[in-house]
Amino acid sequence: MRNFKCYIADLRKRVFAEVARLAYEGGDYRRMEKLPYEIVPGEVGNQRSSIFLERAIVGERIRLAMGLPLRPVAEHSLLSDGIEESAVAEKYYDPPLVNIIKYACNGCKPTHYEVTNACQGCLSRHCQNACPKDAIDIDRSGHACIDQSKCIKCGKCKDACSYQAIIKFTRPCQEACGMNAIGQDEYGHACIDYDKCVSCGMCLVNCPFGAIVDKGQLFQLIHAIRQGDEVVAVIAPAFWGQFGDNVTPGQIKAAMKQLGFAALEEVAVGADLCAVEEAEEFLRMVPEKQPFMATSCCPAWSVMAKKEFPGFAPYISMTMTPMVLTARLQKRRRPGCRVVFIGPCAAKKLEASRRSVRSDVDFVITFEELRGMFEAKNIDFSQIPDLPSHYEASAPGVGFAAGGGVAKAVEDVIHRLHPEMEVKTVAAEGLNQCRQMLRKARTGKYDGYLLEGMACPGGCIAGAGTVQPPEKSRRALERYKEAVSISNPMDSQYMEDIHLLYESDTDWGRVGRH
Structure with missing residues (x-):
């Protein structure tokens, strides 16, 4: 926990x-x-x-x-x-x-079941009778004890105990x-x-x-800032509420200037572009060329899918992630700049290490690490005046941060393009749920569907680099979305700049895929 x-x-x-x-x-x-x-x-x-x-x-x-x-x-x-x-x-x-x-x-001991002192030494012996391997003995005092050499960890004894005296002991790291x-x-x-x-x-x-x-x-990021590089920060939409209940995006933008960043841009803008491209890809590929399509935004989920379901690799969207889309836009707009992605995710560090992404994303730090920079510079948000905040991304783009948000954004785009079309989606949070979703997809249950996978339970707002509980972050994210006037990713003003993502105006093929 x-x-x-x-x-x-x-x-x-x-x-x-x-x-x-x-x-x-x-x-x-x-x-x-x-x-x-x-x-x-x-x-x-x-x-x-x-x-x-x-x-x-x-x-x-x-x-x-x-x-x-x-x-x-x-x-x-x-x-x-x-x-x-x-x-x-x-x-x-x-x-x-x-x-x-x-x-x-x-x-910590490996996963096992053990009898606690809550055992009452009852006469029914439900736990002993439920055990399929005769692994439970009764000691002289009448209390149950488990022979670990016989136990197959089925959990039937735990379910049978009237006093809930048997617990499943799991190493927290293994369970997570x-x-x-x-x-x-x-x-x-x-x-x-x-x-x-x-x-x-x-x-x-x-x-x-x-x-x-x-x-x-x-x-290394701070060294780049100190040596005078133009470092542009692109921040994930899960940032809302991470640095204090009353801290506004405008105050964060002002604080980033004090840290030495040249600019702060929202990755939700890249999420809008991602939603549009995934929607177009889905319409082009499903069901004519493949049975379903899976989202690509979460690197941990997509790597898991490719490792354990290699046959599904072609069905994972080839659209660049919002991080890469946003970083590439900044690189095209500001030639020579360095880009740091700031987000909730440890796996994004792995994604940015890929050779196909390195030219777009120079650094990746988490919200926790950014908070360390604020501490080092003695940033007091209560003393920072609020700056006007321009909500340039759509509400669905902001919603990428929570479980189900990616699928919802893609669905909104498809409905804009084809209002009459029924869009079937399914979303899973946590790698175990994601695995179950893919197993069902293997049976054909999700043919024609868009599958969204998020490695962290709750989505990005529950990532390893966050500093606030997921439910609190979810509420803050909903308030943030309510303040956004753009209701569909296709209305993003950045759609006019989408040509910057391609190598040249004459080459409209997809490039730099991960």
Whole structure:
């Protein structure tokens, strides 16, 4: 269960702020050796068995936030090793993106069922009678106990218990992972099968010990700003409400100027263009050339689909994601600029690392990391006057941030083009639901449908880089949509600039697909 207000969340916030402050200050970066002592002061550890362990973990978090790899546990090395190579204005993510700090891992037991002290030692023995493998014994006191060597983890004993005294114990990281990509090493510590992992980030925000951490480009982004590059920020529509209940888009725009950004543009504009292109693609391809079409906006979902259902790969939309569409527009409008995508998603870092996307998106940071930049610059939104906000995207484009929003936007476009047409859509949130949706599609149940997949339960508003609970973000997003006057993506003024997405006016073929 993810908690947005806890020690781990506070620690992430402090680490991002200190890394951002270090980058803005410049100078001799070897002083980062002192940061763990500033973040964890004193002589006695408050959270773990030793203050030295706490500082060692903080040190690795700092390295990862700077895009540096974890240090080998069995070898001596300085916290600042490799900093010279990382203190640059351009650096893509070196795999792996998601990392496990082994000595921060609690080494939780694998998934199993166990009898708690709520067992009443009843005479009915429902749990014992329900077990198909005779794995439940009754001890001398009359209480049930489970022989783990016989247990097949079917859960029938749990369902049968009248007192709910039997629980299913699951490692939180494993439970959060929709790819079954997390196992354990010989020491019981979590480990990731990177052949399965799609970098959705759900494990890193659901680990109660904060042992799983993704790498960042925060350090390199600030270097680009400091060296005078024109850095344009494009921000995902899930930003609404992330930085405070009363913080307006106008205030965020003003704050971004204080951070050194040349401009702030909304990715919802790219979402409008994406909706129009996906609608045209759907009309062109379904059902004449393929049985259904799946959306492409969520990289973790599309990678999962291609890994586990390779036969469906041609059915995933070839439309560029809103991030890439928006970044490409900015690159065409501002030749020589650098573009940073700011959003809720860890998987977007993976998407931007693809060679086909690198020329459009230079950096990817999360809302959490942007908040660290605000902290480093002591941004106080209550002291920032509001600037006029121009809602340039449509309400459906803004709605991309929540589950079901992509399908709704595409449906609105199709209805504009063909009012009489029935559009069948289905949406799934979370990789397990997405997998079930594709299994049903394999049976033919969704022939003629548009399938929307979102790796995070709730959609982008629940991404690993968000700082507000999904339901709160959903309410804020709805208020944002209500303030938007454009009701259909096709009415976006940016439709006039769609030619900028192509190599030349004479080449109208789709280019740069991911």
